[in-house]
Amino acid sequence: QPKGLHGRRKDGSVFPAEISLTPFGTGRQMTIMAMVRDISDRMAIDAENEKVRQSLDAVDEAIFMFHAETLEFSYVNSGACRQTGYSSAELLGGMTPIDIKPEYTEASFQEMISPLLSLDRSVVTFETVHQRKDGSRLPVEVMLQHLGPSPSQRTGLMALVRDITARKAQHHRLLSSEQAFRSAFEDAPVGMAITDLSDTNRRAILSANTALGEMLGYPREVLEGMTFDALTHPEDREATRRGAADLTEGRASTYRTEKRYLHADGHIVWAVLSKVRLAGEDAPRALAHIVDISRRIAVEEERDKREQFLSFLADIRLALLADRPIHDVLTLVLELAKTALEAVHVVVAMPDTNDVLRITAADTVTAVGAIGSALPEGSQEARAFANTETIVLRDIATSPGAGPASRHLYQGLGPAVFTPMHAGAQVRGVLAIARPAGAAPFSTADLVFTQALASESAVALELQRSRDQQSRLQLAEDRERIARELQDRVIQRLFAVGMQLQGSLLSPDRLLKAAEVAIEELDESISVVRDSIFKLGSGPMD
Template sequence: MSTLSGTDVRTDDSYVAGMERLVDAVRDLAGARGLDDVVEIVRHAAREIAAADGATFVLRDNGRCHYVDEDAIAPLWSGHKFPIEQCISGWAMLNAQQVVVPDIYADDRIPHDAYRPTFVKSLVMTPVRAAEPVAAIGVYWASNHEATATERRLLQALADSTAVAMENVRVLAELEERRAFEARKREEWLQACLHITRNLLDGTASDPLPGIAEQARRVAGADTTHVLRLTSDGAEIEVAAAAGDLAIQRPGEQYPLGKTYSGLVIETGQPVRIDNAQTQSRGAVAHSLVSAPIGPLLVVPMIAAGRTRGTMVMARQAGEQTFDEIDVDQATAFANHAAIALEFADARQALDELALREERDRIARDLHDDVVQRLFAAGMSLQALLGTLGDGPGADRLDRSIVDIEKTVAGIRSAIYRMRTPLGLGAAGLRDRVLEVLGEVTPLLSAAPAVRFEGALDVMADPDLVDDVVTVLREALTNVAKHAKASHTWVEISYVPAAGELVVEVTDDGVGLGNPDRRSGTANLAERARRRGGTCVFTSPAPGSEAGTSLRWAVPVA
């Protein structure tokens, strides 16, 4: 017999058996992968180490004691929860002390009524973790028994090993949760990339940038995302798309690269993550794009084919969680994928423009080789016929028809010239603006005006001059529609290099405008010409004449 204390008397064999069982339990706890594993190991090991009639594992659960599971000769409280202040396991955890009770009915801390239906006469309750216990291990005897010091130490050692195992399980669970979280985010970024690719391949997105911005905002958990494209000269960035309720939409607005995060990202080719952009001097542009104070900021480059196309700027409101490493890595990969998508979109647009260009060339050839030649031949035939007629109304009408054919041919030639103008040249130039006005006013007229362009009109770079021409043409055609009662209208816009003049002529076959000097609109046209050093001349028919009205507005052009 080995004497450990006045009441601590065990055989060497039982002590060795207890230690061996503890070692086995510690080894098993080291491999536990979850809380269920810990409970399963501890409830059996505790009973065997203490040679007890029952053991239970109690978990601290929001102010209650949860008797998770047990190993006992008869049922105890498995699955039940009790207020922490009303049970002995709660006392052990609240006081962070091991409790030894030789006689449960002699201890006022025990709720006797709860124990009467059970076999329990004695117990030891050991808290798990010395500071702020998170659980307790209880062992019970069916007869009065005072636990020896060895039994208490072995149970305490088991509780300490259990605390380590539970911490390992918690850390492991966090790691698994983090891995699952990162896997979900990677999957979401991948799906976002696939979404963009599908839209580009099936042609559903004419402009992919808004979709790219929204996908990045959603997956990154940002409040706003802006796509900024590098301008052609590489000196500025331009707002191309925005997403998010707080995003300020400023498409086309440009900013210098200097002292911006986008400039830094484009210069280095590396992403920039800012925890609090409010304290950073480079955040001025980012702040101007969001309608609320921003804190965390993530700016990533959009790189494809070895060149930077722009940046993607993701922002969260002040006080929100910063972007993490997975956001940085995946957003960078997504931005590069988006840049490749833009390259693809540009290539596709180039192919579409090439196809359109070829179709325009075909139509222009058909018009020139077939329609124009037929009209020219018809005009020549009518001209020959006119020579056989004498003077009279019939000859006059035939002469006007020949003039109409000549103007029609001139109009077709202008259309051919426009079709052969490179796509995108003068997209908002004089010809386009004139055609827009004709499209607006034509529904008011008896027939669409015949239009003829002559000279290098597409190089007219003065926007004020173009505005004046558009205003003159709109006013003249509106007057024809309101007052002239004309069947036909002819419009000619020409640049005469020899005279250095831009000339707008509008002619109709109507009854005239009355006295043009009394109309404020025509007076405005004359004033516009006068301010530019030009002239504005109205010619109205005499009463009963079929000569119609003509307007000639001419201004000098450098």
């Protein structure tokens, strides 16, 4: 068939034609029979097939067509050649899928395509590896389907094969990243959790690590069924909800704050919360880092309290240096003890001359009694004074140390400390400080400050005692001086009166007048002596 052979119809139209010439003859005459066939439909089909072939060659994925019975390739596109490294002639020269699929045998491959041949399935998709001509292997995804719509056309199968090397590498990187994240999440030394931000008022815990469970006192499995709102201190809940809402609504991508959590046993856990919203999640979620800073907060609170204590002690010492009365100093001690130690009961008790403890100063909510009242022998103050040792009680109401006669003194009180006020080897009294029932016990720093207050009180009492002694000594010295001066003055007057009377003995008239003057002088001297004796006896000497 010469290329471009056409026939012309009666109406003048042209059609592509195929002509078959057949010679035959009888005798010497040769006859040629020509059979002309209109091939318009066939050429249209060929043109369409060429378009399909060009389209298949333009596809990046590899396309293989093979016979179901022999498994030999009947068509491959250029993508198949690039993928396998074989030429089209090599692949179509009797090669089968088994030649490029090292993971399959003929039997296992036939078993795999059997659902397609039986029309039980229209498509079979699986992952395997293809072995290239150079021996290298690459991961592929294969989608197999049969070409015929009826059992009579089940002889052809087509495979669309996609190179998934990049996808496998990405999956491996993603898997490695997830494993690294999971390892970092699980083994992190700080608390970590993934939270659901759909409800910012609750913030359900979707996942938590072991460190967070240990920090808050809950097993990890229990934490993952709880909400962060329930674990947050009531005073910090509203601020945390606002921060979560900012993340959910896109006003912020991160959130950081210092807040308080509630431990399983009820105590407060201070922590730094850093929260970042997770990208690519359908539901709003956030990753939370929670670092326990309770120790740092405790150190800062102890530092602040120590500075406050030192300031209070300085106030007491300034009062002592300013020679303020002992009552004012003890009142200052009471006020500072209540403020610094959050106390509701502060009492200073001192012994009288009979060693009976009496209330010297008090600021309390209990019925402890008036200033000067004696404390029972069974009181905690009396025990501390007798033993000269500090008594620390977590709950004075349940303490077995106090007798029944003194229990009414401590009604409504909880933690308490009774500190002797030492002045050298002697105990000048007892400082009693107590908090309300249910309050926190006294810390080590509190006890150090209590001891300092007791020492300052003892110093104040000792200083007052020294001042009293100095005043008595000064008074005695003044009396001695005045007595000497009085003695000298009276003796001088008596001596002068005697001289006047002696000089008047020679004249009776002068003697009478001198006697009158002497009597006046003696009366005045007696008056001076009487006034001096009264003044000398008016000051304390005990």
